[in-house]
Amino acid sequence: MLIAAPASGSGKTTVALALIAAARRRGLVVQPFKVGPDFIDPGHHTRLAGRPTRTLDGWMLGADPCRASFAAATADADVAIVEGMMGLFDGCSPESDAGSTAEIAKWLGLPVVLVIDAGAMARSAAAVVRGFRDFDPDVAIAGVVFNRIGGAGHLALLRSALAAADLPPCLGGLPLDPALTLPERHLGLFTAPEVPLAADMLADAAERHLAVDALLRGAAECTEKARGGDGTPGVAKRSRAEGGPRIHVAGRRPRALARRGSEHGARSAPCARGRTAIAVARDAAFSFYYPENLDLLAAAGATLVEFSPLRDACLPPGTCGVYLGGGYPEVHAAALAANTRLLAALRAFAAGGGLVYAECGGLMLLADALEDEHATVHPMAGVLPLRTRMLPQRLAIGYREVRVACDFLPPVVARGHEFHRSMLDDASVPASLARAYVVTDPTTGAQTYEGFVLRRTLASYVHLHFGSAPALADGLVAAARAAAAELGAADDAGEAG
Known part of the structure; x- marks a missing residue:
């Protein structure tokens, strides 16, 4: 699955880390990815997943290398969890999806889980989701996770707003909890070596507040669907068929x-x-x-x-x-x-x-x-x-x-x-x-x-x-x-x- 949001600071990293931790605790092999040129978020992914986070950047690398990297890194994984960058449609150009998370979603055929900071909204969240769903029909919004909710009643309002508007389903909501807030400074989050995150705490939050079964089942089905009959991921076949370059990608830290x-x-x-x-x-x-x-x-x-x-x-x-x-x-x-x-x-x-x-x-x-x-x-x-x-x-x-x-x-x-x-x-x-x-x-x-x-x-x-x-x-x-x-x-x- 691809974790995206309307804007930076919405909670993508927290949701991605909680799902990685929950999947690992269930015994799944998780391959993390990060859209864009970031180094800091991937460090946290890597520590929780136990394998390096791979970069998917449309502008720096292009379609075929991104497909090849995704295919090679997920070959031995149960699920792939991809964290987007900035807002879903933010990239190199205000006129196209070049360099954006949406571009990666379309290249790889990934369903998008939209993370909405609902700390100060209720029914208006449905308008935001509708706008993102309809902005580009080729980007599939599979569901919504709300962040910084005020409690069960608030989440019920948000869930009802989506259902009444016939929008993608609510897949849970993380509470406004300082323990789930990652510390930041001038270039972004503190790095993984400085603030090791508690995997159990994140996994517990996911299990309590998110539809983990549905989220991981959808991610696993998407991973399986991407594989061809011979076990080779479909994105790899497509890259080879289009004459894309072969790149060296190890599943873990380089053997050397x-x-x-x-x-x-x-x-x-x-x-x-x-x-x-x-x-x-x-x-x-x-x-x-x-x-x-x-x-x-x-x-x-x-x-x-x-x-x-x-x-x-x-x-x-x-x-x-x-x-x-x-x-x-x-x-x-x-x-x-x-x-x-x-x-x-x-x-x-x-x-x-x-x-x-x-x-x-x-x-x-x-x-x-x-x-x-x-x-x-x-x-x-x-x-x-x-x-x-x-x-x-x-x-x-x-x-x-x-x-x-x-x-x-x-x-x-x-x-x-x-x-x-x-x-x-x-x-x-x-x-x-x-x-x-x-x-x-x-x-x-x-x-x-x-x-x-x-x-x-x-x-x-x-x-x-x-x-x-x-x-x-x-x-x-x-x-x-x-x-x-x-x-x-x-x-x-x-x-x-």
């Missing part, structure tokens, strides 16, 4: 993802058995990664090894490349600055020509300094000669198309998005610092030059989805392997001398 690196030092060296070790920053400060990006790196020959910029003293042994994703470094700036050994290790690795790829929060870590919202300046790794600072009243958000021109990566056009409340201190960025990206805002057509390059370090505010340009993953692994080979040869020559 190793345990966190130890704190023992190790110089960069080519990895054993033909694999290339790429250290992936993951902790409370850095957690924004598309699982598909990690899958594609693994498919290109990388062994992914997690490390913590907050806690670890050095990079994992044998590191050939470093991937610094986004997150909340500004929240943990003091702790990051205090980990001087790790910052020095990053600086030395990059200065020696090691491959470092960074996005958003990762860029902030590589800068000389980070100024937080209280105007406190925290020293960072100093890999790149620039500074970042928080602007509480400024939010950079939107899709971006990126043309890559970099000596150590293939020339590709990739798609991604920006979402941050920090900015570069322009006065700190030397004109001589190379830029590898031409970044286009698809809404306005405006272009900027970004993607800062120094040796084999590439850092940008843009979160790229490698599924939009799989050659990027191949190029990053190849660059890491080449850098490690050069460093190993130099070390060998030094030892021989």
Whole structure:
């Protein structure tokens, strides 16, 4: 099923998480998905479902990759629970469903469960539902879940209003309960590592207040219907028939993802058995990664090894490349600055020509300094000669198309998005610092030059989805392997001398 709503803040995430928890408790294998470029909601889905949430983004990926991802990830699942983004029909254009949750629903043939914040309405809820049902007849509204209801009497009024207007049925209502309210801050919800949600509490809420049997039965029937007679999901057949690309999607975390690196030092060296070790920053400060990006790196020959910029003293042994994703470094700036050994290790690795790829929060870590919202300046790794600072009243958000021109990566056009409340201190960025990206805002057509390059370090505010340009993953692994080979040869020559 696809959980959608008229607008952000209606309760989609709470309903999706409650249903995931209830399904897991019943012994079902649940495959979660998130429409749009978000990282935070998927982290909560992943923790409750026990398997990575996959991204379904019409603008970044297109129809065939979304179908292929859905087919591969649901092959061994009992139910798929998809959380939409923003309002059901909100996307890249005010004139079409491009990039919207509705577009994904139609591509995949998914029934929509509409979540309505009914905290301040009664019969008017029926007008809202009718409008969404009739706006696009190709989007099937299977039922309605109300959120923030005042009690049993309120829910009875809402249920009667839908029935009297011959609208899709009410499938339950969650009460106005602070325990079901997820904490938020400047970029959205707190992340899964910071506020682990109580699965039992969410499952209990679903069982008490939602028509879980009907919801899960409908989701299971939809999943079964999508499969062909040979057990291959129908969306996969359609993608292949239309000549769609095949993409690498594992059901769980990439097999090549190793345990966190130890704190023992190790110089960069080519990895054993033909694999290339790429250290992936993951902790409370850095957690924004598309699982598909990690899958594609693994498919290109990388062994992914997690490390913590907050806690670890050095990079994992044998590191050939470093991937610094986004997150909340500004929240943990003091702790990051205090980990001087790790910052020095990053600086030395990059200065020696090691491959470092960074996005958003990762860029902030590589800068000389980070100024937080209280105007406190925290020293960072100093890999790149620039500074970042928080602007509480400024939010950079939107899709971006990126043309890559970099000596150590293939020339590709990739798609991604920006979402941050920090900015570069322009006065700190030397004109001589190379830029590898031409970044286009698809809404306005405006272009900027970004993607800062120094040796084999590439850092940008843009979160790229490698599924939009799989050659990027191949190029990053190849660059890491080449850098490690050069460093190993130099070390060998030094030892021989």
